[in-house]
Amino acid sequence: MPKIVDHELQKAKVAEATWRVIQKHGIEQASVRNIAEEAGISVGSMRHYFSTQSELLSYSMKRVSERVSQRIYNTVFSGDLMQDIPSLLHEVLPTDNEKRLEMEVWFSFVVKSLSDDSLRTLRHQVDDELRSIFVTVFNGLWESQLLLPGLDFAIEVERFYAVLDGLAIHAVMRPERVTPEVMVAVIKRHLLSLCRPDVHSMAQKPDSNAKKEQPRDT
Numbered sequence: 001m002p003k004i005v006d007h008e009l010q011k012a013k014v015a016e017a018t019w020r021v022i023q024k025h026g027i028e029q030a031s032v033r034n035i036a037e038e039a040g041i042s043v044g045s046m047r048h049y050f051s052t053q054s055e056l057l058s059y060s061m062k063r064v065s066e067r068v069s070q071r072i073y074n075t076v077f078s079g080d081l082m083q084d085i086p087s088l089l090h091e092v093l094p095t096d097n098e099k100r101l102e103m104e105v106w107f108s109f110v111v112k113s114l115s116d117d118s119l120r121t122l123r124h125q126v127d128d129e130l131r132s133i134f135v136t137v138f139n140g141l142w143e144s145q146l147l148l149p150g151l152d153f154a155i156e157v158e159r160f161y162a163v164l165d166g167l168a169i170h171a172v173m174r175p176e177r178v179t180p181e182v183m184v185a186v187i188k189r190h191l192l193s194l195c196r197p198d199v200h201s202m203a204q205k206p207d208s209n210a211k212k213e214q215p216r217d218t
Contacts, residue, residue, distance in 0.1 A: 095180035
């Protein structure tokens, strides 16, 4: 009896092998041959699923975005925005080994997309999707009357997005300093800075587990 192959499962397996190759050796070494070896399949089988390297990289890049979206979809929210917003962003930040792999690979894809038109289009799409999360966050804060008066909505969306991006980059570069606890504490502190003073007393105190750095001599 012929073996039944789940093609989508195989493609996902190849995508994850692509991530591992990129993490260990860099995107320059993400050749069809190296990825096939990492995935434990033949080069011929690889070409059955992906006819070009760009097609393979595009699919692998899209899978990173899909995994993040699925985690967000599966998150159970409490209805308390001051708790739910940090929980939401926790699923994007590199707070564990799986998310760190995704983030490291994503940054490699971003650099590659600067010179690859097929990846650039997908990067813009994912960037727009991630930015829309912050638009939703601010809509929720506004509708719940939690925001400080007079804020520039568009600027604050970009600022919060930049905080998330900065945390992700520094967590990948200096994980011993920018720990998951620090990332959560920064997100909570930034969120509170956007809200009315009376909201501060209603919200839980910032995460006390975050390691406090001592002032350094300059």
